[in-house]
Amino acid sequence: MCGIAGRILNQEGGVGRDLVELMDAQAHRGADSTGFAIYTKPLPEGGKVRLMGFDRRNLNSDLDDVIKILKSHGSDLLTDPQIDDASTTHYSVRLEVREPANVESWIAEADLISNRIEVLSYGISLEIIKDVGDAKAVADKHNLRIMQGTHGLGHARLATESDVSPKASHPFWARPFPDVAIVHNGQITNYYLWRDKLELQGYRFMTENDSELLAVWISDQKRKGLSLQQALIKSVSEIDGVFTFMISDLNGIGLAKDRFAMKPLVTLESEGELIAATEEQAVRRIAPDRWDVFNYDGPSMTQIWPLRTIEAAA
Amino acid sequence: MSEKVIQVGHRDIRIINQEFLAALEAGYSVVVTDTLSRHNLGVGLPQSGKIHFDGSVGYYCGGLNTGTDVRVENNAGWGTGEAMSGGTITVNGYSGMSTGAAMLGGLIHVKGDCGPRCGVAMKAGDIVVEGNLGYQAGFMAHRGRIIALGGAGPSCGDALWEAEVWVAGDIESLGVDAKIVEPEAEEVEEINALLKQLGLEERFRDWRKIVSEQKLWYFESRDANSWLMI
Amino acid sequence: MADDLNSTYEYPFPMPSEEEVAYSDGAIKGRTPGSPSAYDKGGSTRWTPDAIAEVQALAQLGRYQVRGYNCFNQRMPTFDDLTFVPATMTRLPLEGYRESCDMTTVLGAGTGLVEKPLELKIPIYVASMSFGALSASAKAAIGYGASKAGTMTCTGEGGMLEDEREASQKLVYQLTPARYGVDLEHIRKADGLELVVGQGAKPGTGGLLLGMKVVERVSKMRSLPAGVDQRSTVRHPDFLGADDMAVKIEELRIATNYKVPILVKMGATRPRFDVAIAAKAGADIVVLDGAEGGTGASPELLLNHTGIPCLSAIRPARQALEDCGMSDKVSLVVSGGIRTGVDVAKCLALGADAVMIGNAAMIALGCNSPRYEEDYHALGTSPGACHHCHTGMCPVGITTQNKELEKRVNIAAGAERVYRFLTAIAMEVTMLAKACGKSSVHNLEVEDLRALSFEASAFTGVKMAGLDRAFTW
Structure with a gap:
């Protein structure tokens, strides 16, 4: 029950400001809490x-x-x-x-x-900032608009089955993997089954939020040797319910969507840049005149958007 | 018909809609600028008039329309023309999830592709899509036609009642309780006439007409006595 | 046997025969010696006659059983586990017959967005029951009765029936996922719009109307082929979560020019979260339907084994509104198994702003009344036990589309009975409120109640009688 956003710049710049705009445009989707994962200069x-x-x-x-x-x-x-x-x-x-x-x-x-x-x-590089309130309130409190970086994620939360509290906000860090964060829109219906299994393996959960499960689940898959791409594909069949989630690391942003084609994501890509949001009207905040968007609204979709700055450096 | 330009921007959506109604009722043809993909633009439009959104619109554009001709220059969000009972809606770009949901009449013409569950629960009217249909096109549609000049995504014609899905291109897969039937020549004529009316190229198309197999229409027994509790 | 219990003692008379030992005390011939006669009634706690019948039914039909009416799960608690503690020494009662007690109930005024909130004379209205599930005559009779009582009715799923719109001075129009016949014209005829997320009888599933009741008029209103088994979609076609629902609610407000309130109806499952979400999505009124809620037809397992009882849902719902600061803004309506004014008063005390009745209104109209007994018997049931709404063969013409059966509803007399029932139960509510010293029924509070069982106390947080604190662990 949320709005999510992702942003990749083709060079370091005002990613904080862009994410605040993307989330402010989606504040009606949930204003219990708002959070950001921003990749700032190492x-x-x-x-x-x-x-x-x-x-x-x-x-x-x-x-x-x-x-x-x-x-x-x-x-x-x-x-x-x-x-x-x-x-x-x-x-x-x-x-x-x-x-x-x-x-x-x-x-x-x-x-x-x-x-x-x-x-x-x-x-x-990763810095996660989250708090109660809408995008504007959180941005003002934490000076987000001036944060410079290459890419990041945003999330506005309408609390569903866990409480409204600053800690239950997204994004979630995929502990213990440095620089990996996740945002999620949807509801996972086999949450407790997975949580119990992962807890038995020694993972610790900080919240009752089903989105945190995705962060831990992906961590576990990576530890078992899966690539991010493989983990994303596997998540579509292993995680039940409806969801669209984005996962970010130093190299870029990945996406996975449920098999029922429920939760949307609208993207605009050009020249190594990415604007992604739950609603097209958020994209308009950054690209008012570009309408050649792509809708990730089909069943069982995955995608990885690599960071061009990293590619160039490699 | 003289024209009235109404700007959307970040103004109050309720007031914008009131301005639409006032302008349409006064006989203006309305041009809407700076639409910014905002939701609920042009909700409950009157029985006649023209409104042109010069940009992309968000959810429920033309929802509950009763007869206005609506044109969207770029993309449309979810539920375009939901529960409309008359008029036409033309979307030049992409039309998002559940285009024409539960519509009761009128016509939706999408020049680009359509998102998932186009025509879901529609009761009457036509949806013409020049591009491709997304996932589960026509899901639980009651009556009316969905016509795609392009192909169709997975689960096409899922759980239909009496509605028909016409596809000229490739169909990724059929939905539950759906089957392809050979269309009658007269039906094809009707479809061609409709397409001609929309200014679409007249040429041979290899139509696949998808209708319900009717296996999900009934529980096993038609005998009321079998429903008596023990 | 290792333990030596054999006796060497010998009677001073001949040893009786085995036959005599076994049967000379009146045991039945043919029964294996040693089986107690109590076994005649069966003794298995798991395999009761009901459980056996259920297995047999599943084995014969190859599918789940369908029926109408409401929950038969014997474990559902009732409001009878609560009692009122009227004013005594600590509080002063009002005169039950002479002093007045305000019953006016305004729903949907709190957000300040709505031009015409729903103003009801009593805190009770008639729940959504579709035309299709009910006959047109039954809908009309209930509508007229509610109008005379100064309250309202709700269309249910099957679209807006002209007969009901004419009869009901105030009518809530339901937008269920199937959206039968929903267009601008009908939306603007409504006094309130209700987005249905679910219902107490069968949360998590859509409407169900078997083919026998999908007659021509019903099929037309629902745009369906006549005679099909209508199993409605469960998810709304154009919104998928509370986040999108907020946009949908704005659309409905614009379509009605902010005139009428928006209600969101749901079955009681996780009210602590669900109610908060609906409130945050912008509902003016949240309608919470307990598991005891009735329905025209449903898989029986859902009626009996899904949802939580109304009794246990009200306090978490009120708490949810308080948690998100919406308690004064969003009205809370509850329903599910409400029988009398006593139940209504208990709901109000637990935190509801108003209460809906469904089955009770039908019964006031004539459901299960001892007439046309041979028709009940033909259905394999009898007056007082009938639950055959799903068959469309209702002996009293209420839940049928058969023209001949429908004639058995006397619209005028039925309307008057519904009116009298509504006023009678409203009177019951004021009786209790005044005894508790309240000049308004809306001032009933949790403190006015005591629980008679641990369960009721644990379900509601109401203090245990005698213990004077809530049972917790």
């Missing part, structure tokens, strides 16, 4: 951590614990933490850190305190 060394804490009164002790865990995994802060100064109970933090020796074991330990402060994303 740091010379190390990675970026985005966090959400749930009780501002404990901010200092929460952060101390986060740093303690980072240090015990061979990491440390490279710069001072950036913390939002809003009056909400929950708070968000951005860290620049030296890469942990083993991201997987670091995040496993960091997740032990996720009831107090949760890691939203980790990567050399």
